[in-house]
Amino acid sequence: MSTEIETPQGGNKRIALLIAILALMLAFSEIGGKNAEQDALAKNVEASNLWAFFQAKTIRGTTLRTAAEAMEVELAGATDPAARERLQKRIDSWKATIARYDSEPETNEGRKELMVRAKAAEAQRDISSARDDKYDIVSGLLQIAIVISSAAIITGIGLLAWTGGALGLAALALMFVAQLAPTALF
Template structure:
């Protein structure tokens, strides 16, 4: 009779080992998702920072050109009136072009819009990253609890591990498909 009980216990352990293997597989997928989302978030953050720096440089240069146009107007005399007016118009035109330059996407308005898109992409990827990290934590705890069930023989721990694994799986799916649905 003891031999039969041992064989049954061995079969249960194989089932738990299979659950642990499945949890480990999902843990690996969640970790890959987290790393990918983190990398995408960093890339988008760098892109946004670069665009905002370009925006800032454009703003400074635009301000310099506008100031030069105003100074030229103040320094205008009858002798240099035509030349001053022509130069002031060129500077004013350049400043206006730098405000909005749709053909190149490098006007201040376009740079601002592109930077905001990059920031939104960064934020979404950070939401994914966090969802995958919570998912990974759920899988890790589930693996520990399932391992503890083998050592202790307490079947309730297998059910708890399964529930934690299901939570981890749900969070992983949110990371893939709806990262901003819930916030922690």
């Protein structure tokens, strides 16, 4: 008794159609994965730039804070009212600049705003990276499905075509997860 299941000629056409559909899904998966990878890289660069800007604002603020504190010591020793007034104006100006470096909602470029923007870019990067990882798995499943389905034509074992179809459905489901909920599952 043979373990092979014969597929009639019409079955080969259906398997060929299955392979074509799997190949089309593979193309979409590769495009989705490439887009996710590029988005992850872009968001990583954006986050890095924002953190560098944040650090620059921190350094500037620290420098001004130190200068203001030194000038406050100088102010305490000054006796000339005109000199005291000039020193106080300079100190107040520096303190206003320090406050602007910490928070500048109108330009969205204060340290607090930069931190929020950088964390948002990192979150987007993580989502895109998770999406890319899932698309990689989808592509692998589809490639295996195509190979198994192709083997069904050669061997005549219909179970291989069903297995290829099942892998294709699993890949399709994972493709939806990658697009709609990339951080779900794993």
